[in-house]
Amino acid sequence: MTTTAVNIPLLLLMASMAIAAGLLMSAANQPSPIREAQRVxxxxxxxxxLGLALLRLGGLLEAGLLQAAAKTIMTAGFSFPLIALALISGASIRWRALLPVVLVLAASMIFLLRFPEAPMRTGLLSLVCSLTCMLAAQHAWHCVSRVETPYGRIVAFxxxxxxAVLLARALMLFPMTGVDNGLTEMLLAAAVLIPALATVSFVLVCGDRMLMQLKLIASTDELTGSQSRRAFLENGRRQLNEARTRNLHTAALIIDVDDFKLVNDRFGHGVGDQALKKIASALRNQLREGDGFGRLGGEEFAVLLTGVNEAEALATAHRLREAVAGLRFSSDNISVPLRVSVGVAIDPGNSPDLDRLLERADLAMYSAKRNGRDQVAVSPCFEAAR
Structure with a gap:
């Protein structure tokens, strides 16, 4: 083995270090988990x-321990992208992806201790790294649906x-005889370049992941975790149009916390915020998975139910009121009473739009307020429909 065999991996290392430095600079300004994924x-x-360069150097110096370390580092070169893709796709594999690194290290050390004079082979290394690449391809493919990015397909490919390259190399090495060393070395060098070749597409996947996070932030109420007013209205219009297409009735509910200003004035806005979180959670637990639920602002929430009749809409409204009335919430050992008034309006299929439906539910809610609070009221149109 000549020094040329070491120089080529060193050139690859320098180029990869330049790309990695740019990626690390970009990661510093990214939110989690994009920041962690780009660093990994x-x-x-x-x-x-680096592992390839050390492997060549270890062969040149006939240093088995250095070769074992090199094989371990090279395996990490494929495990780290797998971890990064798992972070982006939200998968749970995370640091279990380092198991191939442990396997290669253990196998190398056992071989080194049992056959100290024999030259180290890299068939198992190629096989393990091939499997790791397949897992990385699988997680990249998951990004297509989970992150809503087309670039995951490129990374997966x-x-x-x-x-495939690493598997072919492993199959060439395991027979132990008649191996073309030049071809196997070329295949290993080509495989080492895989993460670098996928970097541009990976960065584009990260960009789409950030866009998805920004959309989620914009559509989620920061305090309660429910839909924001804008998201609720946008989703509600789609939900209403779909219900009309399927000839389903839609009910809108406006829920307002009774005497919430007194809670803020007496216990402070911090306690008021905690109360709103409790109320939002209690309301959400009473709804079906497909029901629309959002915070319109302040202490006012809205619900959109599809595929319900009049009795079912009223029953849901009463469940929501009772769920809040049943909350046990206190501050400094002082019980904080939480009550809501609920207004209900139903669309039999002829309301002009969602805004009009919510307006009717809002008027019904104010009627409940006037009649003593902590109760459910229905819009006049709803009563007429009965």
Missing amino acids: WALGLVAGP IFACGA
């Missing part, structure tokens, strides 16, 4: 070529190609 990916970019 950068480690993978450097680990692969690149890692699938890497898995």
